[in-house]
Amino acid sequence: MASMRDIKRRKSSIQSTQQITKAMKLVSTVKLQKAKSHAEQTDPYFNYMYHTVSSMLAKSGNINHPYLTGGDSTKKAVVVITSNRGLAGGYNSNIVKLITGNEDLKKEDLEIYAVGGKGVEGLSRRGYHIVSDDSAIMEAPSYPDAAALCKKVLDSFAKGEIGEIYLAYTHFKNTVSHEPKLIRLLPVDIKAQEETDEASNVLMNYEPNEEEALDMIIPKYVTSLFYGALVEAVASENGARMQAMDSATSNAEDMISDLSLKYNRARQGSITQELTEIIAGANAIE
Amino acid sequence: MADNMFKVEIITPDRVFYTGDADMIEFNTVQGQIGVYRNHIPLTTVLEPGLVTIHEGDVQKVAAVHAGFAEILNDRVTLLAEVAEWPEEIDVARAEAAKERAEQRLISKNAELDIKRAEFALHKALTRISAAEYR
Numbered sequence: 001m002a003s004m005r006d007i008k009r010r011k012s013s014i015q016s017t018q019q020i021t022k023a024m025k026l027v028s029t030v031k032l033q034k035a036k037s038h039a040e041q042t043d044p045y046f047n048y049m050y051h052t053v054s055s056m057l058a059k060s061g062n063i064n065h066p067y068l069t070g071g072d073s074t075k076k077a078v079v080v081i082t083s084n085r086g087l088a089g090g091y092n093s094n095i096v097k098l099i100t101g102n103e104d105l106k107k108e109d110l111e112i113y114a115v116g117g118k119g120v121e122g123l124s125r126r127g128y129h130i131v132s133d134d135s136a137i138m139e140a141p142s143y144p145d146a147a148a149l150c151k152k153v154l155d156s157f158a159k160g161e162i163g164e165i166y167l168a169y170t171h172f173k174n175t176v177s178h179e180p181k182l183i184r185l186l187p188v189d190i191k192a193q194e195e196t197d198e199a200s201n202v203l204m205n206y207e208p209n210e211e212e213a214l215d216m217i218i219p220k221y222v223t224s225l226f227y228g229a230l231v232e233a234v235a236s237e238n239g240a241r242m243q244a245m246d247s248a249t250s251n252a253e254d255m256i257s258d259l260s261l262k263y264n265r266a267r268q269g270s271i272t273q274e275l276t277e278i279i280a281g282a283n284a285i286e
Numbered sequence: 287m288a289d290n291m292f293k294v295e296i297i298t299p300d301r302v303f304y305t306g307d308a309d310m311i312e313f314n315t316v317q318g319q320i321g322v323y324r325n326h327i328p329l330t331t332v333l334e335p336g337l338v339t340i341h342e343g344d345v346q347k348v349a350a351v352h353a354g355f356a357e358i359l360n361d362r363v364t365l366l367a368e369v370a371e372w373p374e375e376i377d378v379a380r381a382e383a384a385k386e387r388a389e390q391r392l393i394s395k396n397a398e399l400d401i402k403r404a405e406f407a408l409h410k411a412l413t414r415i416s417a418a419e420y421r
Binding site: 042045049056213 | 301353
C-alpha cells in the first residue's frame with residue numbers, strides 16, 4: 001500500500017491538473033461561442049455561392065474549362081486544416097487519419113498545403129510532402145487570408161503542377177458533434193451539383209460571357225469554401241477542446257475521489273497500527 | 287410589395303450586409319455601370335469596385351462594394367461581394383493613404399502583375415473616397 005505522503009502528493013498534483021483543464025474548458029467555451037456566431041454569419045454567403053455555382057454548372061455541362069475537367073498532372077493538392085494547439089481530443093489526429101487512411105490519395109502524389117501546426121507535424125512525420133505551411137492563419141482566419149491561400153493553390157493548378165484540389169477540414173455540425181471531411185474542390189464535382197435544382201429552368205445570361213464569368217467566379221467559390229472551412233474548423237477545434245477538457249476534468253474528479261478514499265484508509269490503517277503498537281508495548285511492560 | 291419592387295440582398299463573407307426591397311439598383315460591373323429594374327432578364331455578372339445605389343421610393347442608399355458578382359433574377363438581385371461598406375464605415379484617411387500608395391506604385395512601374403494590383407487598389411481607394419462623400 002502506498003504511503004500517506006505519496007497519496008497526498010499524487011492527489012494534489014491531480015488537483016492542480018484539474019484546475020488547468022477546468023480553466024481551459026472555460027476558455028474554449030467562450031472561444032467556441034465567438035467562433036460559432038462567426039461561422040453562422042458566414043453561412044449565407046457560402047450557401048449562396050454554392051447554390052449559384054451549382055446552378056451555373058448544371059446548365060453549362062458542355063463547357064470545356066480546366067476548372068471542370070481537371071489538370072493533366074497526377075499530383076493532387078490537399079489543403080489540410082488543423083489547429084496549432086493540441087489537447088483537443090481526437091480533433092487533429094482524425095484529420096491526419098482521414099488523409100493517411102484514404103486509398104485514393106497516394107502519398108507520393110500528394111502536395112500538402114497545411115494550415116495548422118498539428119497537421120504539419122502529423123503529416124511530415126509520416127513522410128508527406130508539405131508544400132506550404134500557413135499556420136498563422138488559424139489564429140484569426142480572415143477572408144483575405146483565405147484569398148491568399150486560394151491564389152497560391154490556384155496558381156499551381158493553372159501552371160499544371162497539380163491536377164486536383166482537395167480540402168480536408170472538420171465540419172462543425174453542432175457544439176457536440178464535428179465531423180472530419182474531405183471534399184474535392186477542383187475539378188468541380190458536377191454529379192453532386194445536380195441535386196440542388198429549383199430555379200434551373202430559368203435561362204441565365206452571363207456577362208462578359210459564360211467562360212469568363214466562370215473564370216472569375218470559380219476562384220471566388222474556392223476562396224469562399226476555404227474561408228467557410230477555416231471558420232468552421234476554428235469552431236470545431238474549440239468544441240473538441242471543450243469536450244476533451246470537460247471529460248479530463250471529470251476524470252480528474254473521479255481520480256481525486258478514489259485517492260481520497262485510499263488516503264483515508266491509509267490514515268486509518270496507520271492510526272490502528274500505532275494503537276496496536278502502544279497497547280502491545282504497554283502489555284509488555286506489565 | 288408594390289408591382290415595381292424587387293428584393294435586394296448584399297451578402298459578404300462576414301455578414302448579410304443588406305437585405306430589403308428596392309425599385310431600382312445601380313452598380314458597377316466589368317462591362318460598365320448598369321441599372322436594374324424589376325423583370326430584368328436573368329443575368330450573372332462580375333462586379334468591379336464601385337458604388338451601389340439602392341433606390342427605394344425617394345430614399346437612396348449608397349454603399350461601396352469591391353469585387354464579387356451579382357445574380358439578377360426577375361424579382362431578385364443578389365450581390366455576393368467580398369467587401370461591402372456603408373459610407374459611415376469608411377476610414378477616409380486610410381483610403382487616402384491607400385490611394386497615394388497605389389499612385390506611387392503606378393508611377394514607379396514594376397512588373398505586369400504589380401501594375402494590375404496597384405490599379406485595383408487605386409480603384410478601391412477611389413471608390414471608398416467617393417462613397418464617403420455620401421455620409
